[in-house]
Structure formats: structure tokens, C-alpha cells
Amino acid sequence: MMEALAAGELRPLREWLAGLQVETDRLVVLPQWDVHPVPDQPSPGRRSVDRTEAAIAEILRQWEKAAIAPGGVPFLLLFVLTAVEAEWNISYHFEPLWETLEAAAQCVRERGARLEAADQVAGRAVVALMESVAAQIHAENAMVTGQLEAQQAALDAAVVKAREAGELARRAADGLPDISRYLLARIAEIDDVCGVAVARAVRGVREFLATGEPLDEAIAQIEVAEDGGHVTDFGYLSEIRAHRLALVSLAERKDDPWLRVDHGKIVYLYPFAVRGVPPQEVLDAVATRCADWALGGTRPVSVNSSLNLDDVWHGSDAFERRYGGALVELPDVLVSSVDGRPLDQVRAEIRFSRLGNHYVRFSREIVDASPADLYAAMLRAAPEYGAARVAFRDGRSARWRRLSELALNLAEDVCECLGDTGGRDGSRALASPGMFHVVVAVNAASTTLGPAGDARQEVRTAAGLQGVMGTQLLTNPVTHLIGSIVEWARYTRASDLTTTITGLTGEQIVRTSNTTAIIAPGMPEFAHNGRGHVVEFVASLDGLFTGWSLELVDHYQRVEAFRARVDTAERNPGGSSQALRALARELDAERTRLNDFAMSVRSTITLIRSPSLVSSPVVADVLRMVLDGSTFHQRTTELNAMIEEVAKDQLGSSIAKLARQREEQETREEEQREGRQRAKLEVFLAVIAGAGMSGVVQVLQAGFFQSRDAAIWATGSVSAIGIAALALGYFFWPRGRR
Known part of the structure; x- marks a missing residue:
């Protein structure tokens, strides 16, 4: 397990702690900036949240489980330290790292006296190493904020704490030899070689920048750390090499x-x-x-x-x-x-x-x-x-x-x-x-x-x-x-x-x-300010494009919702044409909104590109060249392409599909209306036909029973009525639709 830990592999230690019912997942998240310090709570995002108290409570909760085994608490502390270092490798949010390390140290101060003697000493050794790591994080924080003096002071403090950890680790060798060997190996790697060399390098850089003092000694000490064979971890070697090359670059140009x-x-x-x-x-x-x-x-x-x-x-x-x-x-x-x-x-x-x-x-x-x-x-x-x-x-x-x-x-x-x-x-x-x-x-x-x-x-x-x-x-x-x-x-x-x-x-x-x-060393300040306004104007356009892009996303989401509704209507042919017309009106309104948005965007872009934005052709030329040197044209092209995709490919296809559905539905409804009308007409004609037949019979009866001329008249009248009925029926007979 210790060999795996020395190689940066946490799994064996994690499994060992899990065997003691320690919830390692709740410890891993403590130094992570994007996770709430109290697990099962919402993430705080990028807000600064002091998690020291929450981390103390969580570590103490797991402490009781780890304390039942010899070496359990020192191993628990080593796990927390390794989790902090893993997060340090990928994050510049240093506050959660410091707060987690401080929480672990506070737990040892509160509960350490209850441990067995060997666990007490080993726990204090791990805490001293934690304090050394915290000082190293302070040194990096000083480096990324350009504070060389603070960086040197933090590195010196890290060396002192690392040596303290080494002394305590030697005292823990009898009770917990594995932890002692691991800690001593860490001290030899970080303190004796890396820590001292980097601290000397920072001091050399400060003297070089202040007085021109040569960097030869600082470079030589870093080379010894790099080539001496004491540091075998490639990560540490790469950091030392980066420091050496920076110092060499300074030294090469000391007379420039x-x-x-x-x-x-x-x-x-x-x-x-x-x-x-x-x-x-x-x-x-x-x-x-x-x-x-x-x-x-x-x-x-x-x-x-x-x-x-x-x-x-x-x-x-x-x-x-x-x-x-x-x-x-x-x-x-x-x-x-x-x-x-x-x-x-x-x-x-x-x-x-x-x-x-x-x-x-x-x-x-x-x-x-x-x-x-x-x-x-x-x-x-x-x-x-x-x-x-x-x-x-x-x-x-x-x-x-x-x-x-x-x-x-x-x-x-x-x-x-x-x-x-x-x-x-x-x-x-x-x-x-x-x-x-x-x-x-x-x-x-x-x-x-x-x-x-x-x-x-x-x-x-x-x-x-x-x-x-x-x-x-x-x-x-x-x-x-x-x-x-x-x-x-x-x-x-x-x-x-x-x-x-x-x-x-x-x-x-x-x-x-x-x-x-x-x-522009030869330019008066008021002219500098004029150039600055041009440069700031172009730099501020990033916010404008961000706003446009997200507004276009809103249009895209609405169009996607319309597409889903159109697809649903296509799968449900029983819907009314009135509902489809209402949906079509909504689509037309969205198309109008999108067209207005596209027109506004393109109008603004045209104004930004236009020489008429400023009154001077020289300043217009400067503005054009600054725009050319930025991502303005690329972002304009991408935004126009997105507008076209939403307007034509997404919205246009939905409108075309809906129009086809409307036509088909209106055709079906027209056929249904004609069928109902024809049925009504047939019933009406049947009634008329019944009434007409009774009248014809009466005419025939009257004619045949009165005289021969009356019978001829009745027969002719009935024949004329039949011919007229056939003609009208042929004229009004429904034809097939094209």
C-alpha cells in the first residue's frame, strides 16, 4: 500500500480505509472548489466559501472509524493530504486546499492526545508535512501573483516544516515503520533537494533583478537537484527543469x-x-x-x-x-x-x-x-x-x-x-x-x-x-x-x-x-487615449457576441419545440386544421422575431465595419485593422451561419412540413364537408322524390279516369317531368376531384 501511495496510486489506501467503513468519497471532495464543503449540498460555483468548519466536522466523523485500527488515523490524514495534492495539480483555487489542510491540523490538535503513542507521533508528522505543503501552495500563489519576496519566504517556511516532519517521522519508525519510511522519502525528495534548490533560485532571481548579481550559483544548485539522482519523480523533475530554463534565459540576456x-x-x-x-x-x-x-x-x-x-x-x-x-x-x-x-x-x-x-x-x-x-x-x-x-x-x-x-x-x-x-x-x-x-x-x-x-x-x-x-x-x-x-x-x-x-x-x-x-513613445497622452478608445471598443465586442449567441440559442430552442409539435401533429392526422393554422401563426411570429433579430445583428455589424462609425478616415482605418487583428470577422461569420441554420434549416423545414400538413388536413376536411352536404342533398331529394311520385300518381289517376285526352295529357306531363329530372340529376351529379 505504501509503495502504491509513493507512486501516486490511491486505490490500495482507499480500499484499506473503506474496510474500516471510512467514507473516502466524502473526504475527496473537501478540497474541490466546485463542490460544496458539506456533501449532499448544492455546489457553490465560483463563490468563495469558507469550508474549514465543515471540513473539520467531516474529518472528525471519519476519524472515529479510522481510530479503531493501529495507524488508522495517520493513514486517514495521508489520504486527505494526497487528495489535496491531487486537487492542487489541477486548480488555482488555493483557498479550499488551505482550508482542508488547516481542518486536518485542527482535528489532530483536538483529538490527537487520545491516540496511541505511535499514532500520535505519526499523526503529528503528517500534519507537519501538511503545513509544509500549505507553505508550498502559498509559494505558488506568490509566484502566480508576481511576488518574489513572498515566494521565497513561503519556500523557506516549507523547508522548515518539512524538516520538522522528517524528525517526527524518524521518531515514529518503531511503531509505524511503513509510514515513517514513506514520510522520510517525501522529505528527502521535497525538502533536501527540491525545496532548498527552488528557494535558492528565487533568492537568486531577486538579487539578479535588483542588482544584476550573477545567477550562476542558483543555476548550479538547481542542476545538482535535477541531475543528482535524489529526485526520481518525473513531475518534480519537470518543475525543476522549468525553473532552471527560466534562470538560464535571464542569465543569457544579463548584458542586453x-x-x-x-x-x-x-x-x-x-x-x-x-x-x-x-x-x-x-x-x-x-x-x-x-x-x-x-x-x-x-x-x-x-x-x-x-x-x-x-x-x-x-x-x-x-x-x-x-x-x-x-x-x-x-x-x-x-x-x-x-x-x-x-x-x-x-x-x-x-x-x-x-x-x-x-x-x-x-x-x-x-x-x-x-x-x-x-x-x-x-x-x-x-x-x-x-x-x-x-x-x-x-x-x-x-x-x-x-x-x-x-x-x-x-x-x-x-x-x-x-x-x-x-x-x-x-x-x-x-x-x-x-x-x-x-x-x-x-x-x-x-x-x-x-x-x-x-x-x-x-x-x-x-x-x-x-x-x-x-x-x-x-x-x-x-x-x-x-x-x-x-x-x-x-x-x-x-x-x-x-x-x-x-x-x-x-x-x-x-x-x-x-x-x-x-x-507610441512619441505620442501625447490625449492621442494615446484616442487609440485606447478604439482598442477598448473592439475588446468589448466579446460581450456583444456572447449576448447575440445566447439569444440565438433561445430562438433555436423555441424552433426545436415547434418542430416537436409539428412532428406530433404529423403523427396525429386527426387534428383540426384550425389547430394547425394556430400553430402556423406561432411559427410565423417566431420567423418574424428571428428575422428582426437577424436584421438587428447584421445592422449593428455593418455599423461596426462601416467607416461612417467614426468621423476620421485615419481612425476608421485603425479601427478596421484592429478588427482584422481580432476574432471579429470569424465570429461574425460563425454567427451568420448559425442564424441561417436556425432560420432556413430548422425553422424553414418546420414551416414547410406544417404547410403540407395543413393542405392535406384541409383537403380531408373539404372532402368530409362535401360528403356531409351530399348526404343532406340526397335525403332532401329523396323526400322531394317521394312527394313528386305521389303527385305523378295522382296526375295519372286523374287523367286515366276522366277521358282519353286527359290520359294523353297526363302521360305527356309525367314524361316531361321524368326527362327534366334526369337532366337535372345529370347536371348536379358529383364529379371526381383532380
Whole structure:
């Protein structure tokens, strides 16, 4: 069982614990962010939920079952630790991991004294290793948030705790030798080799970036850890190798020019759409009622009925359509580390557009930023940023873990306020934490020789940044996965600033999947702002397309329901044509709605593409090129294809099938009506015939019994009546239908 555990295989340990009636499934879910901390309860989604108390209760419930066997509790704790590490491999939601480990440690503090001596020592050893793992998670959290100092401190703490675990494991060797050997193997692997080497690497990187101190010693220590034969697990080896290659990349460029952003701006955009409320109604509600809305637990600082765009957005559209809207300013947002150290302060706004491309916007200035500073700032937008403390500066709001969580919360609050203050019921925000965009504007830049050089060389055009260390941050997207210290040092540099969008007065705009860099050192700030409006406009279109796509899904679902009803009508030919006509009217109404939606979408897309959206041909050209560099055209093509599929293939086929059914049903009903009418006529004629026959008989009787002339007259009259009846019968005899 211990050999399997050392190889990362949990099944034998799980089966052993199951033999003690331990419900391992309830322990596995404790560190999972998307599962409620109390099993059998609904999932909390991405909300931050403190699960420490629930985890303590669950571990203690299983504790009583495991405690009946020697080594049961230490094995139970090892199972919890392994479950946490398994979740750590796939998640950046670190809080559930810390809370589960803390819960296990609390259980040992509360119940550990009741265990046998060997189990007590082994349990404390496992807890010390848990504390080491918790510190390692803190180190990774610091790495993905760009905090090298905090990363080094956490690694040092992890080493101390791992050594404590090793000492306790040696003391447990007599009573529980298998657990002792396993723990000591873990310590030798993580502490003596990996932990010390990575901590030294982080310290070396800090010294290199601050003073230019060579990285040779740090690289050598990592090489010893990698090649010394003490670490055999490929996962650990791959992590060490990634750190080494990052340090080598830094060392190779220690004498190159390094980027310094003397002044600039960084903007984090989170687009969203409001479902169920037209954009103009949203703007009307914002203008009249937004000042009293509670957004993220705070109140707006100001509400502006304009987006404060420059005059170039006063276009020449024939229908007087233009980009504009309203701006809601919120208190500044503070970003701090999990232990409360300030990291950043950003300005917060929500921008509402008359086209529907709304977005939450955070921004701040960049002053004298090194590549490491810029890297940390760009990471802050991602939902994988790691755990931090995000709160409005006024202190009246709740705290979030990331800017992306706050942005999503603000979008949801907008829709809730729209419903509460007279908006349409059922309005919902269409947003995603991963649907973000980072805009970096470089107003002034310089280069230094090496990372800590004193002399600076001014950068006058974007071309002056070719080959400069740190420029690769402007040409690569914000990654969702960080695997090594200063990973940005290894970003691709072969195409630095070659994918340009425009180049006026040395300006270049570079766009990736989630970033846009505006590099224009020779451009005044007001001109930078104009370029920024163009870039932000294009980035915010993601929310617009999301709203359109989900509205089209609504149409698709309704059409599918109609298809099911049409198919049911086809299988039930006894239905009335009146019911089919009512269904046809519903289908026509849905076709009208879909046509109106398609016309609105295509009209908006045409406006966005049109040079008349802006008043300047130069800005129109810039907008066109930024659109070309984005996914706008691809998404437009996909959306049009989806509209055509729903309108023609789905809705059109249902309408054609229903029309055929209506014709067949109306034919059957017409034949039934003719049959009933013919039956009535035949009865009526039979009655008339009976009456007529009696009259004929009377005529004949009267004629034959009066005289010979009267008999001839009676016979002729009867013959004439018979001939007339035959003629009329032939004329009115029913013919077959074509």
C-alpha cells in the first residue's frame, strides 16, 4: 500500500480505509472548489466559501472509524493530504486546499492526545508535512501573483516544516515503520533537494533583478537537484527543469538592453451583455436610477450620461447611429496579498453602450515599471491570478479574491438592479471571468543595460524596442498557467513587435488573444487615449457576441419545440386544421422575431465595419485593422451561419412540413364537408322524390279516369317531368376531384 501511495496510486489506501467503513468519497471532495464543503449540498460555483468548519466536522466523523485500527488515523490524514495534492495539480483555487489542510491540523490538535503513542507521533508528522505543503501552495500563489519576496519566504517556511516532519517521522519508525519510511522519502525528495534548490533560485532571481548579481550559483544548485539522482519523480523533475530554463534565459540576456516603462497605463476589461433588456432601456435606467444602486456592496461615485469619447466618434451614419452610452464611476479598488500587504490600487468603472457592448473597466497608471513589475500587473486580470484580497477603498464592501470575481459580481448586480427598479424581469448578465482583455499603453519608455543598469537610453519609436529584454510581454497573451519563476523570460522573442496594426509617428499596436499593446513613445497622452478608445471598443465586442449567441440559442430552442409539435401533429392526422393554422401563426411570429433579430445583428455589424462609425478616415482605418487583428470577422461569420441554420434549416423545414400538413388536413376536411352536404342533398331529394311520385300518381289517376285526352295529357306531363329530372340529376351529379 505504501509503495502504491509513493507512486501516486490511491486505490490500495482507499480500499484499506473503506474496510474500516471510512467514507473516502466524502473526504475527496473537501478540497474541490466546485463542490460544496458539506456533501449532499448544492455546489457553490465560483463563490468563495469558507469550508474549514465543515471540513473539520467531516474529518472528525471519519476519524472515529479510522481510530479503531493501529495507524488508522495517520493513514486517514495521508489520504486527505494526497487528495489535496491531487486537487492542487489541477486548480488555482488555493483557498479550499488551505482550508482542508488547516481542518486536518485542527482535528489532530483536538483529538490527537487520545491516540496511541505511535499514532500520535505519526499523526503529528503528517500534519507537519501538511503545513509544509500549505507553505508550498502559498509559494505558488506568490509566484502566480508576481511576488518574489513572498515566494521565497513561503519556500523557506516549507523547508522548515518539512524538516520538522522528517524528525517526527524518524521518531515514529518503531511503531509505524511503513509510514515513517514513506514520510522520510517525501522529505528527502521535497525538502533536501527540491525545496532548498527552488528557494535558492528565487533568492537568486531577486538579487539578479535588483542588482544584476550573477545567477550562476542558483543555476548550479538547481542542476545538482535535477541531475543528482535524489529526485526520481518525473513531475518534480519537470518543475525543476522549468525553473532552471527560466534562470538560464535571464542569465543569457544579463548584458542586453532591458525595458523600462517610464510612463504608461494598464486597463483591465471584462465585457458583458445584459440579457432580456435592450441597450437603450439599460441606458435609460442607468441615467435615471443608477445613482442609488448597490453595486458590489458600494454606491457609485458619479454617473455620467456620456462615455467621454473624443469627437472622432461622432460619425456620419445615415441613420444617425453611433457608439456612445453612459459611464458609472465606482470607488477605487485595492488589491492586497492574502496576508494584507498592498499590491495595487485601480480605478473602477462600468461602461454601458447603446450598442450593447457593456464592460467593467479597471485602470491605473504605470510609472517606472520593470519587466517583472509589468508581468505582475498584467497577470492581475486573469481568473487564475491566485488568491488575493480585493475590496473597494471605501471599506463598505465585501472582499473578493480576484479582480475577475469583482467584475463578474458587478455585472450580476447591474442586472439585479435593473429588475428591482422597474426593469424587465428575468434580466441576466452574460459574462465570464475568462472573458477579459488587458490593454497596455506605453507613453514613455527607456532601456537600461542589464536589469539594474543606472544609465537609461530613451526609446523614441516602437521600433526602438526591437530585441529589448521585456518587450516580449507586450507581444504575448496573459497565460492561464504559470509553471516557473519569471516564466516571462522564456516567452517567444523571435517576432517581437512584428505583428503590427498601424504605425503613425513610430506607433505600433500589437494584439494577442487577450492583450493589446499600444506602443507610441512619441505620442501625447490625449492621442494615446484616442487609440485606447478604439482598442477598448473592439475588446468589448466579446460581450456583444456572447449576448447575440445566447439569444440565438433561445430562438433555436423555441424552433426545436415547434418542430416537436409539428412532428406530433404529423403523427396525429386527426387534428383540426384550425389547430394547425394556430400553430402556423406561432411559427410565423417566431420567423418574424428571428428575422428582426437577424436584421438587428447584421445592422449593428455593418455599423461596426462601416467607416461612417467614426468621423476620421485615419481612425476608421485603425479601427478596421484592429478588427482584422481580432476574432471579429470569424465570429461574425460563425454567427451568420448559425442564424441561417436556425432560420432556413430548422425553422424553414418546420414551416414547410406544417404547410403540407395543413393542405392535406384541409383537403380531408373539404372532402368530409362535401360528403356531409351530399348526404343532406340526397335525403332532401329523396323526400322531394317521394312527394313528386305521389303527385305523378295522382296526375295519372286523374287523367286515366276522366277521358282519353286527359290520359294523353297526363302521360305527356309525367314524361316531361321524368326527362327534366334526369337532366337535372345529370347536371348536379358529383364529379371526381383532380
